[in-house]
Amino acid sequence: MAYPDDLLGEDEHVVIHKHPHWKMLLGPVLAFLVVVAAGAFLAALASRYSWHQIAWIAIAVVCLLLVGRFTLGALLRWRTTHFVVTTHRVMSREGVFSRRGIDIPMSRINSVEFRHGLMDRMLGCGTLVIESASDEPLEFHDIPRVERVHSLLYREVNDDPDDDFHPGARRGAGR
Structure with missing residues (x-):
């Protein structure tokens, strides 16, 4: 190259x-998995209530922000180094x-x-x-x-x- x-x-x-080395991406991948698991868990808990659609949107926005900050940011730093x-x-x-x-x-x-x-x-x-x-x-x-x-x-x-x-x-x- x-x-x-x-x-x-x-x-x-x-x-x-x-x-x-790809080892610098281990933490961000772990953060991604934790955020997705926590988001899925919270979405499942929220599905019991009548306002679950609003909760799902809020959970999705928070998860996207966390993934962007901790996973995509690190991937972009790795790629541009x-x-x-x-x-x-x-x-x-x-x-x-x-x-x-x-x-x-x-x-x-x-x-x-x-x-x-x-x-x-x-x-x-x-x-x-x-x-x-x-x-x-x-x-x-x-x-x-x-x-x-x-x-x-x-x-x-x-x-x-x-x-x-x-x-x-x-x-x-x-x-």
């Missing part, structure tokens, strides 16, 4: 593009209405580290830590297949010509 095409330089290619490694830089973009982004040129990266605990290892995700020329290392949480991303990023930073893996357009260049 070539994201974001309009932000890439002429000779720049996307190496990897990831959204956060991007972690991108290109041949020249690492980019992170997040936000729905107000966007936030950071670009780290490959030449400024000093070290790349990953961390993941037992649960992250079971789910196949983790935290990627990039130390650059800035004061504080940057941490990117919930990166899917973090060990593979770490390895690809390390290869891009070192750009070893003897390496047999060169993503993107460089794959057959110069060989």
Whole structure:
């Protein structure tokens, strides 16, 4: 997936593009299930009364607001969060209405580290830590297949010509 095409330089290619791991959606899905179950329970209780239609409308409105706030909002945040490694830089973009982004040129990266605990290892995700020329290392949480991303990023930073893996357009260049 070539994201974001309009932000890439002429000779720049996307190496990897990831959204956060799906584990960040577990809470919103659980909230959805709880809201639907509670709404159905309350609608069943209200059906005993003569004013049940008004109660059903009120329950439906409250359930829709809760689902919108806790489930759809989180899904939209997940969908609009991007972690991108290109041949020249690492980019992170997040936000729905107000966007936030950071670009780290490959030449400024000093070290790349990953961390993941037992649960992250079971789910196949983790935290990627990039130390650059800035004061504080940057941490990117919930990166899917973090060990593979770490390895690809390390290869891009070192750009070893003897390496047999060169993503993107460089794959057959110069060989």
